[in-house]
Amino acid sequence: xxxxxxxxxxxxxxxxxxxxxxxxxxxxxxxxxxxxxxxxxxxxxxxxxxxxxxxxxxxxxxxxxxxxxxxxxxxxxxxxxxxxxxxxxxxxxxxxxxxxxxxxxxx
Amino acid sequence: xxxxxxxxxxxxxxxxxxxxxxxxxxxxxxxxxxxxxxxxxxxxxxxxxxxxxxxxxxxxxxxxxxxxxxxxxxxxxxxxxxxxxxxxxxxxxxxxxxxxxxxxxxxxxxxxxxxxxxx
Numbered sequence: 001x002x003x004x005x006x007x008x009x010x011x012x013x014x015x016x017x018x019x020x021x022x023x024x025x026x027x028x029x030x031x032x033x034x035x036x037x038x039x040x041x042x043x044x045x046x047x048x049x050x051x052x053x054x055x056x057x058x059x060x061x062x063x064x065x066x067x068x069x070x071x072x073x074x075x076x077x078x079x080x081x082x083x084x085x086x087x088x089x090x091x092x093x094x095x096x097x098x099x100x101x102x103x104x105x106x107x
Numbered sequence: 108x109x110x111x112x113x114x115x116x117x118x119x120x121x122x123x124x125x126x127x128x129x130x131x132x133x134x135x136x137x138x139x140x141x142x143x144x145x146x147x148x149x150x151x152x153x154x155x156x157x158x159x160x161x162x163x164x165x166x167x168x169x170x171x172x173x174x175x176x177x178x179x180x181x182x183x184x185x186x187x188x189x190x191x192x193x194x195x196x197x198x199x200x201x202x203x204x205x206x207x208x209x210x211x212x213x214x215x216x217x218x219x220x221x222x223x224x225x226x
Contacts, residue, residue, distance in 0.1 A: 033212075037213075044218055045213075046216075047212065051210055054210075054211075090213075092212050095170075096144065098146075098154040098155065098156065100153045101153050101154075
């Protein structure tokens with residue numbers, strides 16, 4: 001099984017900050033089969049980024065994804081009030097595995 | 108417009124079999140590349156992928172739960188059914204079904220249904 005490790009588990013930031021979340025895979029992902037989701041309390045996850053860096057339609061351009069192999073990052077530029085949520089990475093190179101999540105809190 | 112909705116019991120007793128139904132619209136499960144998956148989330152915890160059914164009836168299961176899961180489809184009803192045998196309180200979770208597109212992972216999700224396993 002491919003294990004996904006996210007860091008940090010919790011992140012405190014101000015509105016307007018730029019934040020970065022890291023996701024490391026236990027095995028290399030060919031073709032960057034890595035997705036990022038946003039989840040708010042009581043709601044289903046929402047796809048933000050797929051294939052490592054492709055922005056899902058309708059997602060603001062302040063969200064961006066990068067990385068390759070075993071290390072990937074999600075960057076949120078100019079954090080907005082609506083962005084405070086929990087973020088999950090997911091590999092889909094071999095089955096589907098989620099990271100443990102990163103909660104972005106208001107500082 | 109793609110929509111999915113989960114349905115099933117809210118309370119199940121330990122050792123029983125849980126049956127969940129995902130009813131979808133806006134796409135065909137006969138279209139190449141399409142799949143429907145099941146993902147769960149225990150209260151306050153992370154997401155866990157359970158199973159996926161492809162357009163060609165190929166099936167994939169989480170290795171850790173494979174012996175307890177079965178995923179099937181009823182194409183005429185636009186439904187995908189997940190059964191989980193021998194449930195335990197640790198299976199208490201919100202269960203989601205989601206549309207899988209080949210390149211884009213899980214791009215549409217249902218609202219989720221909370222299942223509690225308790226005697």
